Structures are given as structure tokens and as C-alpha cells.
Amino acid sequence: MQVANCVVVVTGASAGIGRATATVLAEKGAHVVVVARRAERLETLVADLAxxxxERLALAGDLSDTDFCHAVVEQTVAHFGRIDVLINNAGLGHKSYLADLPLEHARAILDVNVLAVLATSQAAIPHMRRQGRGQIINISSILSARPLPNTAFYSASKSMVTALTRGLRMELRNSPIVVTTIYPGTTQTEFHDSALGGDGTGNVAVTRVSAEKVARKIVNAVEKGRTEVTxxxxxxAFVHLNRLFPRLGDWVVGLFLVKGK
Ligand SMILES: NC(=O)c1ccc[n+]([C@@H]2O[C@H](COP(=O)([O-])OP(=O)(O)OC[C@H]3O[C@@H](n4cnc5c(N)ncnc54)[C@H](OP(=O)(O)O)[C@@H]3O)[C@@H](O)[C@H]2O)c1
Known part of the structure; x- marks a missing residue:
């Protein structure tokens, strides 16, 4: 798909990977709808991208509210007449062992990481079918293939994103809609500091890439119609070796990381 003149919704655009993706898209001439809770950050981004x-449109709100998820898509279509690409990037992590994870944190993670992805996709699909084209890109994580101690519920939510995205791809295989999963590894963003229950310390960082590098891969997936992107x-190697040899993965994690409680 040509990015110039495309109408692209990027959720979680007030920081990190979402902000970088909105920037790369704008550089290439896309109309970008930026979505997050922090309105002032979105306004600054829109000004920076002028x-x-x-054109840019900022929609501030909480994606754990299903009505807002639907409104993001409907307001995009009302403003631009279409929605070409939906990038479900907003996400939330945690730092606590499963035995200690407060259920309200687990619910908050499910709301944003999983249910918002489903709700925005459900809202976008009829428009993309009508247009005869569209792409839904969901940001999963390499941790969907291998939970690590202290972030296992987050990993579980990303496993749901991966399964949901693959299921959607099969269900839409005879439609004009491309469905894509992105699997970032550890990326330099605020994510680890804003994780629920965390104090910003003790991050596991096997490798750490820039948000811009991830953003360029996401935009390349739009341009090339890619469906599975690391x-x-x-x-x-992390994703595929953990799928092929899960017990070896357990052993390596046990060797190098926290032993569990
Ligand atoms: N960083 C990593 O190492 C890494 C690795 C693998 C996958 N990922 C995934 O990549 C995606 C982007 O993460 P990031 O690293 O860029 O994190 P980030 O810098 O913390 O940005 C997260 C974004 O999500 C938005 N967000 C969170 N909760 C929201 C809510 N309830 N409603 C609306 N927006 C919400 C935040 O905006 P507001 O706070 O303004 O609402 C922010 O714009 C996430 O899905 C994450 O799981 C990240």
C-alpha cells in the first residue's frame, strides 16, 4: 500500500513506538489519527508533524472504554471519509509475580491490550470491506512466545493478541483486508517505567532497539503488506526457538533470570 495519502489510525501515539510510527507515517505523507489519553502530548505531536x-487528527480518550474505541473509528471515517490502516499499538505492562498481581491490574491490562484491539478492529472491518481495502496491524511482543518472570500476565495478554490476530487473518482471508502481527523485543520507551506495580527498576533487557527502528518496520509492513514481523x-530466534523448544526455553530462563518465588 502507498503510505502517502493513506488514512492511518495509531493508538498509543503519545509516547514510544506509537509516537515514532506516527512520525514516520507523517514523513511519508500519510493522514494520521493519533490516539491516547494524554491530550496535551497529542497536541504537541500534531504541532511537531505539521x-x-x-493532515493529522488528535483523539484523546481512554481505550479501556469500548465506546471510545468505536468513536475513534467512527470519527476517523466522519473526518476523512475512510480508514485505510488501523494500528493497535496502545499497551500496558506490569511488574509483579502472578501470585501477587492485583486483579484490577490484570483487568486493566486485558482492557487495553486485548479488548480495545478487538473493539477497534470490529469497528473498522465494515468500513474496510466497503472501501475494498484496509490493513489491521496489532502490536504483540516477542514475550507472547515466552513469558518471563514478573511479566507473565502481560505475556499472556500478548499471546491473546497474537492468537486474535492470526484468527482474524484466517477469518478475513477472502476479504481485501490485510491483518498483521508485529513482535517487538525490548524497545527504548517509557513502557517499562509506566508498567503497573513497577518502580522503573529491574528491567530485563536482552537487546534494546530504538522506537524508530520498530516504527520503520511497522510502516514497511504497510508498504509491503507483510503479515508477521519481528x-x-x-x-x-527468540520467538521461533521458544515455540519449537519450549522446555529448553524454560531451562534458559531459569538459568539466567529470577528463579521464581
Ligand atoms: N517497549 C517495549 O520493550 C515493548 C516490547 C514489546 C512490545 N511492546 C508493545 O508496544 C506497544 C507500544 O509500547 P511502548 O513501548 O511504545 O510503550 P509506551 O511508551 O509506554 O507507550 C504506550 C502508549 O499506550 C498508550 N496507552 C496506554 N494505556 C492507554 C489507554 N487506556 N487508553 C489510551 N491509550 C493508552 C499511552 O498513552 P497515554 O498514557 O497518553 O494514554 C502511550 O501512548 C505496546 O503494545 C507494548 O506492549 C513494547
Whole structure:
């Protein structure tokens, strides 16, 4: 798909990977709808991107509210007449062992990481069918293939994103809609500091890439219609070796990381 003049919704655009993705899209001339709770950050982003061709629209709200998820899609279509690409990027982590994880944190993670992805996709599909084209891109994680101690519920939510995305791809295989999963590894963003229950310390970082590198891979997936995207060769090996040899993965994690409680 040509990115110039595309109408692209990016959730979680007030920071990190979402902000970088909105920036790369704007550089290439896309019309970008930026979504997050922090309205002032979105306004700053829209101002920063004014130098590039195309239009920007900021929609501030909480994606754990299903009505807002639907409104994001409907307001995009009302404003631009269509929605070409939906990038479900907003996400939330946690730092606690499963035995200690407060259920309200688990619910908050499910709401944003999983149910918002489903709700925005459900809202976008009829428009994309009508248009005869569209792409839904869901940001999963390499941790969907291998939970690590202290972040296992987050990993479980990303496993749901991976399964949901693959299921959607099969269900839409005879439609004009491309469905894509992105598997970032550890990326330099605020994510680890804003994780629920965390104090910003003790992050596990096997490799750490820039948000811009992930953003360029996401935009490349739009341009090339890619469906399964990892960011680095090490991420690729992490995902596929853990799927092929799960017990070996358990052993390695046990060897190098926290032993569990
Ligand atoms: N960073 C990593 O190492 C890494 C690795 C693998 C996968 N990922 C995934 O990549 C995606 C982006 O993460 P990031 O690293 O860029 O994190 P980030 O810097 O913390 O950004 C998260 C974004 O999500 C938004 N968000 C969170 N809760 C929201 C809610 N209830 N409603 C609306 N927006 C909400 C935040 O905006 P507001 O706070 O303004 O609402 C922010 O814009 C996430 O899905 C994450 O799981 C990240």
C-alpha cells in the first residue's frame, strides 16, 4: 500500500513506538489519527508533524472504554471519509509475580491490550470491506512466545493478541483486508517505567532497539503488506526457538533470570 495519502489510525501515539510510527507515517505523507489519553502530548505531536504533508487528527480518550474505541473509528471515517490502516499499538505492562498481581491490574491490562484491539478492529472491518481495502496491524511482543518472570500476565495478554490476530487473518482471508502481527523485543520507551506495580527498576533487557527502528518496520509492513514481523534476527530466534523448544526455553530462563518465588 502507498503510505502517502493513506488514512492511518495509531493508538498509543503519545509516547514510544506509537509516537515514532506516527512520525514516520507523517514523513511519508500519510493522514494520521493519533490516539491516547494524554491530550496535551497529542497536541504537541500534531504541532511537531505539521511540517509534513497530510493532515493529522488528535483523539484523546481512554481505550479501556469500548465506546471510545468505536468513536475513534467512527470519527476517523466522519473526518476523512475512510480508514485505510488501523494500528493497535496502545499497551500496558506490569511488574509483579502472578501470585501477587492485583486483579484490577490484570483487568486493566486485558482492557487495553486485548479488548480495545478487538473493539477497534470490529469497528473498522465494515468500513474496510466497503472501501475494498484496509490493513489491521496489532502490536504483540516477542514475550507472547515466552513469558518471563514478573511479566507473565502481560505475556499472556500478548499471546491473546497474537492468537486474535492470526484468527482474524484466517477469518478475513477472502476479504481485501490485510491483518498483521508485529513482535517487538525490548524497545527504548517509557513502557517499562509506566508498567503497573513497577518502580522503573529491574528491567530485563536482552537487546534494546530504538522506537524508530520498530516504527520503520511497522510502516514497511504497510508498504509491503507483510503479515508477521519481528524486528531483529535475535527477536526472530527468540520467538521461533521458544515455540519449537519450549522446555529448553524454560531451562534458559531459569538459568539466567529470577528463579521464581
Ligand atoms: N517497549 C517495549 O520493550 C515493548 C516490547 C514489546 C512490545 N511492546 C508493545 O508496544 C506497544 C507500544 O509500547 P511502548 O513501548 O511504545 O510503550 P509506551 O511508551 O509506554 O507507550 C504506550 C502508549 O499506550 C498508550 N496507552 C496506554 N494505556 C492507554 C489507554 N487506556 N487508553 C489510551 N491509550 C493508552 C499511552 O498513552 P497515554 O498514557 O497518553 O494514554 C502511550 O501512548 C505496546 O503494545 C507494548 O506492549 C513494547
Amino acid at each position: 511540517q509534513f504533508p497530510g 524486528i531483529t534476527p535475535l527477536d526472530w
